[in-house]
Amino acid sequence: MNLIAWTSFWAANRSLEFPEVAVEIERQLHRYNKDVEELISTVAAGVKNLLSGGQQLxxxxxxxxxxxxxxxxxxxxxxxxxxxxxxxxxxxxxxxxxxxxxxxxxxxxxxxxxxxxxxxxxxxxxxxxxxxxxxxLNGGEFVEQFVMQWHNSRPFRCVSNLTVYGTACGFQRKHSACT
Known part of the structure; x- marks a missing residue:
């Protein structure tokens, strides 16, 4: 917290005694703690649903x-x-x-x-x-195989500069697949 914000906090709360300030700070931290816990559980549930679709494969x-x-x-x-x-x-x-x-x-x-x-x-x-x-296979390898298969199965079609990005798996290549 910078000095200006700290000074304005005390200026706004001059009438508060130290125990009251401590209680207010604890209340605010508790509120943020609940928000963070809720956010973490929501993100974890979203990732689990993303991976499994909420049901077994x-x-x-x-x-x-x-x-x-x-x-x-x-x-x-x-x-x-x-x-x-x-x-x-x-x-x-x-x-x-x-x-x-x-x-x-x-x-x-x-x-x-x-x-x-x-x-x-x-x-x-x-x-x-x-x-x-x-x-x-990781995601990038799967896409690379898919592009190669597609390249081999479509003889007269040209797609230039097909860009495949998969930063989660470290895959970043630019394909020029003319078939």
């Missing part, structure tokens, strides 16, 4: 259903191999399982990984999921 739901080991319509298109299951069990697993190893062929990302880690800790008993992908 399809990948997380699938892993969760598989770990439950119960028949489920979501599992119909999924083939899985469980060597300990009796041959007559068909597509039914005996569960629930506490541990799983999940591997996806293709690109994965941090949001999917974080969603699986959240699944680990939010359920009782705690589930342990080890996940892997053939490639883990």
């Amino acid at each position: 399809a990948l997380t739901r699938t892993v969760d259903v598989l770990m439950e080991g119960k028949p489920n319509p979501e599992l119909n298109p999924i083939l899985f191999f469980y060597p300990r299951a009796p041959k007559s069990s068909g597509n039914h697993l005996r569960g629930p399982f506490k541990e799983a190893f999940f591997f996806m062929i293709g690109g994965g990302n941090y949001v999917e990984y974080a969603s699986l880690q959240e699944l680990d800790h939010q359920q009782q008993p705690v589930k342990h999921v080890i996940c892997g992908t053939t490639e883990t």
Whole structure:
């Protein structure tokens, strides 16, 4: 606080005794503390909703259903191999399982990984999921692959100076994609 503001504060509050000033300062700080706590919780909720959309990703739901080991319509298109299951069990697993190893062929990302880690800790008993992908991409790498795929699939179209910015992942390149 600069000297002018400090002087004007005391000039406006000359009649106040020190305990009254301390109480007023404490009241103001408490009010700002509540505002800051509310702001932090709002931002945290917004980030969580941004990352997960407020619901589980399809990948997380699938892993969760598989770990439950119960028949489920979501599992119909999924083939899985469980060597300990009796041959007559068909597509039914005996569960629930506490541990799983999940591997996806293709690109994965941090949001999917974080969603699986959240699944680990939010359920009782705690589930342990080890996940892997053939490639883990950040946002910039994903856009770069997308531009390259687009470049290869559209033969007579020209887009000049397509600028891709992703400062969160450190990606900043300028593409000139003439196809």
